[in-house]
Amino acid sequence: MGCNMHKKFKYILMFFLLLAVISASACIDGDEDGTAKGADSEVSSPELSVGISTDVNNWYLDKFPDGDGRFVWSQIYETLVRLDPDLNIVPGLAESWETPDDGKTWIFRLREGITFHDGTPFDADAVVFSYTEQAYVTQAVLRPIKSVETVDSRTVKFVLAKPMPLPFYLTHVAWPIMSPSCVDAEGNFVSPVGTGPFKFESRTRDQEIVLSKNEKYWGTEPELEKVTFKVIPEASTRVMALETGEVDMILKVPEYDVSRLETKEGIEVYRKLTTFTDFLQFNCEKVPFSEKAVRQSVACAIDTELITSEVLKGIGQAAKGRAYSPVMMYSNPELEPRSRDLEKAKTLLSDAGWKDSDGDRIVEKDGKPLKVTLLVSKGVWASRHSPMAQAIQAELAEAGIATEIEFLEGGAITQLENAGDFDMILRTGYFVWGPYPKHFFVHHSMAPYSHYSNATYDELVNAADMTADEDKQRELYYALQDFVLEEVPAFYLVHEEKIVAANSYVKGYTISSEDPWLNLEGVYIEEE
Amino acid sequence: MWNYIAKRLLLIFVVIFGVTLVTFSAMYLAPGDPAEVIALARYGQDLSAEQIEAVRAAEGLDSPVHIQYLTWFEHVLRLDFGKSVISSDDILEEILFRLPATAELALASLFLSLIIAIPAGVLSALKQNSLLDNACVFTSLLGVSIPNFWLGLFLIWLFALKLPLLPSYGYGNLENLVLPTLTLGTSMAAVTTRLTRSSMLEVLKQEYIVAARARGLDERSILFRHALKNALLPVLTFAGMQLGYLLGGAVIVETIFSWPGLGKLLVDSIFARDFALVQGCVLFIAILFSLSSLAVDILYAVLDPRIRYDRHD
Amino acid sequence: MTDMTESRCINMTEKTAEKMTGEISEKKTGKKAEKTAGKMIGNIAGIMIGNIAGKMIGNITRKKQVQEFRKNRLAVLGVLLIAFLAFLALFAPLVSPHDPLEQKLERGLEGPSLEYPFGTDNLGRCIFSRVVYGTQVSLGIGVLVVTATSIAGTLLGILSGYKGGLFDEIVMRGVDIVLAFPNIILALVIAGLLGSGFFNVVLALSLTQWPVYTRLVRAQVLSLKKQAFVEAARALRASNFYIMRRHILPNCMGSVVVLGTLEIAHVIIFAAALSFLGLGIPMPTAEWGSMLKEGIPYLLSAPHLTFFPGLMIMLTVLAFNFAGDGLRDCLDTGTGVMA
């Protein structure tokens, strides 16, 4: 081996290595440049980047906006009626409303002088447009709407088939007021045009959505020039992105990161109890959960307090079977919730004939062991569900119930659910709109996803929904809460907290209890 | 050579046909009624039996399996991969939308791995049994043994969390590319280093290297003209296989780094039980892989005169 | 014997190459090899316990190769590690201080301590115990898949190479088709469709890994077929079955053992990757891949959740790679770097 060659080869190698190092450092340099640029632009124009978990796949009223799309919608679109951070009803695009006949007819008086982002005037026609036949809300949610009529350019009349607290329903950001100019002459969707504080600028699929300030906003003028929503599906990645300064604010902070972020300098964590409550839904149409005793045994076996304090690190509030979060309307503060009672859980099972006769620590009845499946959404909505499910599994095992956990995407769960091919589902508190206790419909026998049928329950729900009398309504909803606690069509686990975290240079943010709403009013970036 | 290429082409058609059969039949492993799945996505949760049956008829799911396969195959030939069951997007469009991200990641990783592996492997072989060589052998074995999902997490921990230098997720900028490429590229570099080293050792043992030296050629041209050219041929053939490694590794790396590529699409669609999309993805990946192996084989034939001028085969 | 020793030293003996191959092949078919052939299948499973591998090599060839293997320090380290892991797997209940499934919610995310050597995870489970029990799952999958695929793949390879013709054509196209799906993708889809579970993972990996053996064995059979001792046996009208069993199988075993050892490493990584993606072993079973996945949220606050399972995967894979490399070097089978 020539020594000459060695030298030459060394040089060549050095060259290659140098090349590698340079290209690597170029990347790192690039990063530094990027940060520097970001810092520069922060000074010149206040911008906010927000990490969200899903892209916005739908911008039009014909579909329900999935996932975190609603946070983006709430910047572009507005509703007739709004909720304040503590869930009190306040005027939105409508400045006032009245019901002359106890809930069957609702007349909304609209604010004046508002225009959509593209200059189209906001008037009664736009409201009618937003609640036409093709709108998702009129098809799926507000089926009792008989007509939406223009009284004059500033007045709209909703006529319903039965009395309903319509303003509550209209607070939901998923059915806001859209400009008729959202669609072309053929009725095909063109672009999102609303009245909100920010207007749509651009979207890069699965990556980001850029909004810019609506200069003509009717309300408080936004401090921010630009808002960028960055799509970061994994919760932990979102947290990292916040910590590394890739984004200024993140939504849906996972519970396990909260305490760390709270103590971390330069990061502010905002928390507020929401109307959502995680629950364990049973398939009451199928053995074993068709037996009330088994459901009750599950309810006794699970320690929601321990789960909340340890698994969720004290984020949220243990529900202990109580269906309603304390911030909900008609939530009964005197309700005596369940607490863990393993002995009772076992007794309930053995009284119902479930006994462990073969010593495998799993109870049987008629030779069939009590083995159940628990479906858990793998989706981006609730990263807390995986450890929760495992904790539940362990607690149920102590009572003699064997649980198999299956992680699936939401769609797949729906599929199994429809086929009735499941025993339990761990759910987030969905179908909650604002503080109004519409959620009880979930266990109504007419609901396709109910898997529970009980005439008494159905009657209570129907009556509560129909009555306009507040005291009567409260009484009925209290009764429903007692009923759910006792009969256990579902076992309510944790009242969810909404958690938003932001870098501390993001100022002026007020967190709202209403979940899919991000209020950026008054938010500004503090310059260093 | 043309014979060789023709043979390979013929083979690739047989293989792709087989691949379609496998992909199609794999879907029958899945539990559940496909008609119901589609109906669910189309009409929502409130399903009636009539709706399901209507879907079954409309989608041809009531015909015998072989007819279903032929219909599906015919569509595939016309580059119609069908529509996603969940989002009802066109599957091929969706795949092609995701393809650039995966291609970017794969090419960058391939580049990185070669830049590390070829010099390392060559140097290691030249200094066989030296400290450097031993270090190289050990490191590459270590590199082969580190699962890339662990390596990815480690890189995130170090570069994104401990010393926040690089982003841990996302796509679009150069700095987004760094960590995924490091994850995928270095583990591949380990494999390639091993291959380059052993190939180079093999070549250096050859008599024609001694012969070249005996003719008084300088070491530089012996190394670059005589040794490297021969040693890199197997490395090139291996690049075909590596593409498979890249595509497989991409599934994991894309998941870790939220990289919007084909691999993530595949995993997401598996969890969403969007079997049509799973089918489309797998088929596309397999065809892509087969075609690139073919390309590598042809390239090999062009580069290696033993095949290029072989008139018999 | 002495002749061989010397001829190995330098390239001065021109005939060396031919001589050596001829001799090895003949000696391999000697008595010892015949005895071993029958036990071979059982022995493959026995790779798990490292020293058996050593014994086997001794049986197939010569003590010298065992010595050579012993000289390869990394290989010895690999075998020792495998033995240690096998020990952990077999005696997991004795080794682990806690029940791997037992949760102490109030003691979650604790760092390493005397009570919990590797700390606890988010649900207060002992990571050390989980890691130890994880050995059972990973080695179990590795050994099961490799046993199944090496037997099936080798048989197909021998039949295909020996018989040739249409059968060969069909088998080889099957091999091509399965190998047309890159790396882990097919296993991923099969596992995804079947749903998670131990046996589904084994099935998914088995369905995708057999062609590796078939391809290797077939190539060897094709070259063995031309060797004098096989032709001689044929001239003596030995039955095809006899030739395959007595002459071909034993001569393929060396490279199958090497490939199998390296494949265990692959399979273990693949299985962990499936679990990492959530398509493998269902929770709460202690499995390294899913432990890693569960630890991701705590990457910064409690890195020990991801560190130890990952380390175990790496050590296990490294052990099998060391052993496989060492085996290949001393058996000198042309399995190739990638095997």
Added chain:
Amino acid sequence: MSLLSVEALNVSFRTGRGLVKANEGIFLEIKEGEVLALIGETGCGKTTFGKALLRLLSKNVMIKGRILFRGRDLLALSRNEMRQLRGKEIGIVLQNPSLALNPVLSIGDQLAEVYRSHEGCGKKEAEKKAGEMLGLVGIDPSRKAEYPHQFSGGMLQRVMVALGLALRPALLIADEPTRGLDLQTKQQIADLISGLVKQEASALLLITHDLEVAEQIADRAAVMYAGEIVETGKAREIFSNPGHPYTRALLEALPENGLRAVPGQGPSFVNPPSGCRFHPRCAFGTESCQKIRPRLLELEGERQVRCLLFESTGKPEEIPDDAAKS
């Protein structure tokens, strides 16, 4: 005057199994323009000797002694000087041309490379010279773009000869140039080499186990056994009147002499036999052969023999003829 003079050359390899002594105590001389045949059984160390001259052996080699080429000790040259000498002053035709040619370079390239490397020729000129050289060894220059695997064995050997003689070296070492060729081709190659060597006035060291070829073209011959030279002398005399028992045995193995192979196996290079290395296979061996290591005896007429039988009388005639045939 001698062109190449090898003095007390020892070549050994360090291996895992001990020191392998491939060449021991070799003294050899080649004069300008002379053809010297180095003969011996396969595996006796001939090839090692040829490669040792050009320092082409693997890294684990130890070479002692002196190799004087035109007065310069090759073992003392720097790597670069050695490189310049290779091919230019001493050419070598390695055995087995199908392995010694690079499969991925065309033969024209491999030949032109020699000119470019040593003479600093431009691309065109080098190619022209390569074409001429191919013509000289009887290959159609139009085939220069072809690759080694496209040539037959005989043609490849011609390519090797062209490569060895490309720079008209003063000494050509040809290692088994006729091995593995059929009779007719063998003859052609032998004629080609001897013809070219004469034409270029080069000396030739012909390393071969083929005694017929050696007899045909060699001026002098040296016989090697177990890494030692056991006999040297004029080729004609050695072949007509072999001295060393081993040389006799070799000649008896020739077809025309009855095809009697040398009995026994080649000896170990790690632990060579005591005394005379040939004694275990020698038909005339005595007890003292096992103990006394014979030296290379200078006999009359430039003859050297390493055998105890000659020690007392110094005359080869003393070997009893009948004993040799028993």
